[in-house]
Amino acid sequence: MSMEQLSAHVEAGEAEETRLLTEKLLKEGADPLVLIEELTKTMAHVGDLFAKLDIFLPEIMMSGEALTEAVNVLTPHLEASGGRQSKGKVILGVVKGDLHEIGKNIVKLILETNGFTVKDLGYDVDPLVFAKEAEEMGADFIASSSLMTTTMPRQLEIIEILKAKGIRDKYKVVIGGAPTSQLWADKIGADLFCYDAKSAPELFSALLADN
Amino acid sequence: MSTLYRHWEIIDRARTGEFMDEDDFLPKHFSPTLKRLIKKYEIKYDPATPCPADSAMADRIWQAAWELLVEVGYYNTDSHRLIKVTDEEIKEALYMANDQYIVGGGKDARVMKHRSIEDPEPPFCIMSPDITVDEKYHQSMCMAYLKEPLLDGLCGPILETTFGNLIESGGPSEISGCIQHIQNQKMAARLLGRPDTFMVAVGTAEHDSGQIAVSDEAWGVQKTDARLVGTLTEFKTADTLLNRALHYAQYGCYTGNLTGAIYGGWCGGSEGTAVTTVAYSLIGLVIHGAIFNQHFPFHLNYGSNTTRELLWSIAMAGQAMARNSCLLYTSNGFANAGPMTEMLFRETAVHAMVSTASSWHLWEMASTRNKYRNRATPLEARLGCEVGHAVAGQKMTLEQVNEIAGRLLAKYEDNAADAPLGSEYHECYDADKAVPTVEHMDMFRRIKDEIAEMGVEFPY
Known part of the structure; x- marks a missing residue:
């Protein structure tokens, strides 16, 4: 063996x-x-x-x-023996009003198996919950997924709530999901557009390293 | 007739059915059962035949789909319980299902009826861009589709904004956007002189409240129109979806069942995608009371269904349903490439010919993986529907379709992963007049000629 x-x-x-x-x-x-x-x-x-x-x-x-x-x-x-160091703590969920979670589940699996610590909030998650859970976890990343164009604005709301609470700069905000794009990430001021699950570990690590 | 007379029993099961943790439903219940049934019924994908002709396997897929639904049930994510149905209920619903409906109204009414494999009757053609569009182009795009002669029904583009405000699902902006959506669509139909055209609306509604807000015989979705009830992939529902099924039935419009089994996801490969697609039609009939099923199985990575592994699933699912039921079902094309590209026209043609010969009605065409705003036009839908009419009219066999599809696939399949985005609507259409540009029409005619030379006898 x-x-x-x-x-x-x-x-x-x-x-x-x-x-x-x-x-x-x-x-x-x-x-x-x-x-x-x-x-x-x-x-x-x-x-x-x-x-x-x-x-x-x-x-x-x-x-x-x-x-x-x-x-x-x-x-x-x-x-x-000193522990396995987490590559980063991630709050992950599908935004409010959106019940589609297959993409989010794949991202979770890929991140976890690549050494990230992930707290999965599930789907239909209120923007405020993302912020509160990130505070509680001491997260590095807040990552949200949206599959529908009409739920994408909730990704913007997460950022607006972080700003309103004065904690925007504490977190790297990541967005993903089929209708999202780099253009949308730029428009709402997200730190990263994650275009597929496979690339997530590398993109997340690079973003943290840039800091 | 609709089977919604069982709705209250279904609702009751959603509360009292077997409890199951949602985390267990797909990995421990759905997928293992599906895998076992594929093995039991010896269902096997063959990449050499994107449009197979295998009646025995079609019947086995039907049987596997039936057992999948009976054994697995339908999971309600709000109650965490399984909605189970019995063999007896499925048989009853199939017996009660009509094989045709008159949809739309007045002179614009059309008959949508069950098709058989290699049916000489043309498919019912619903046209839709399936994507979001800038508010300023919404009515223009609706008009452009309504100018299509082969259009039997329209599902209009989706709005992202309403009077400049981002539409948020479940919020007031969604209700406003949904009303704007249906009024643009209906006004376009009136202006085009086909005011009672059958419509499937409104795609802007993600939440049930948006759908319910547009039920109005005078200005909204009429009873001669249809609305869709979606499913959460795979085999999952929620109260917000069941609300729609009940509302549509009580309002009196037609219900369509909207599903997209995911190749590479919990269904596994082509075999599981075919079985799941057929099972979804039974769910539509028995649980949602749908008069037709709107299927868009798609590739997990590409978000399309014009590559051979998906074409096989579409072909076999259609043949399974044709041979074993009188159901109505539309095949919704999802292409990789964007508008005004040769690849998109070829993808659409292949999707349409495989679907038509395999008994489907057509729902064409989501382009650019249904991902990019403004990137869809009626011209690709026109080609798909002309191909559908041609294939039916000349009584093309599955074997002939398989041969032509193979030749067209060879021209685009290797580019599926990096397909061209093409142009936006206003770049290849005159948005003021809602007509294609000269360059766009030239490309359309060129590819149509190429397909005709392969043996497709277009009606005009």
Whole structure:
């Protein structure tokens, strides 16, 4: 049994097998940091397969669940050895009036499996809730998705509420969703237009690094 | 007749049905069941045949779709409960379903009736840009579509602003925008001399309040028109959607069931997309009381349905429904490319010919992945509907369509990911007169000639 086998379990979405093998490898003295780094690479590979639709959403979601099993086993050991550093804290949700969340769920999975900490607010989320949750989490990012043109204005409202509360500059505001665009991001003063899920980790990291 | 006489039982189930955590519904209930049924019924996608002719598989897809609905149910996200239906209820609804309806009014009335595979009767042609448009072009674009001779019904463009204010779903601006939308559309029809044209309206309404606000026989959506009830992908609904189904039935207009199964999403591949699309028609009939189903299955990455994996799903879903029901259903094209590009015309033609031969009515054409404001025109819809009339009129077989579709696909399929955006409405139409520019018409004629040379016998 090896690291390769563990990666294979994650890729196949075998959650129970992933958990058991992670525990076994740790007992055998594997470095938890090395394990998590390898599994992150595996998940990036799975993400690439999904981006090309060589696999579909149910499969990548199962891989994500398997990875979560491994992370749950590894977390106490990682904390003991200094911890796995989060790449950023993200408040994520679909704006008020919009019930479409498939894109948001994919972004969540991709961000989490790439080392970001995500709080998912779900869908039909009031703009004020984005602001309050970001304050409570100490978030780096407020990311909102909109699938309908008539719910896009709620993304502007999030920014206006942040300004009204005097906390606009504390957060990187990210927008996404089918009808959104760089033009819309510029118009409402968002910090980032996230055009697809696969690019999210890189775009989020670059934005934070720019700071 | 509509099956809304069961609505109160459906509402009751939305409150008392089996509880399920929403997080579990798709990954642990819907997708595994669908995957199992695809395997059980040996449904297999073949990329070599974008327009297959496989009656046995069509029947298996129908059976899988039926079982999918009965086993999975329809999830209400407000109550977190499953709305289940029985075999008996589906059979009853199918027996009660009419195979034709008269829609629109007066001299503009049209018959929309069930089509069979390779049906020689032309498809019912609903035209729609499906996208948002600048307020200043809204009425012009409505008029431009209404100038199309093959138009049987119109679903107008969507407004983003009303008197300069951004429309916000659920707010007062949406109600205002919806009234503005239907009045522009109706005024355009009156000015064009076809005032009672069948309309599907209003796309500007995302919230139920916007729809309810425009129900008016004198100035709004009339009873001879239709409205749509959407579904949350996949197999999910909410009270705001069920409200619409009830209101439409009680108001007395026609109901259409609007769904877009996502290829690459919870449906998986082409097989799951086909099965889910058929199941949605049953949901439309049994749960929403719809007289027709408006389907736009689409690719998760591209947001289109003119590549072969989606064409296969459209073809097989249509054939499954044609062979096993008398339902009415429209195939809504979603193209990658934008207006006044050769690619968009070819995409539209392929979508229309595959759909028509596979028994669908047409709903053409969302261009530029239905994403960019002002990027749709009636001219691509014209080509799609002319292709539809031609394919039906000459009794083109599925095999012939498959051959021509393959040749056209070879011209654009590799460009799906980076398709050209093309032009905006006012750049390729004279917006004042609502007519295409000379350059645009030239391109239309050139591609029409190219398709004619492949064997499509246009009626004029």
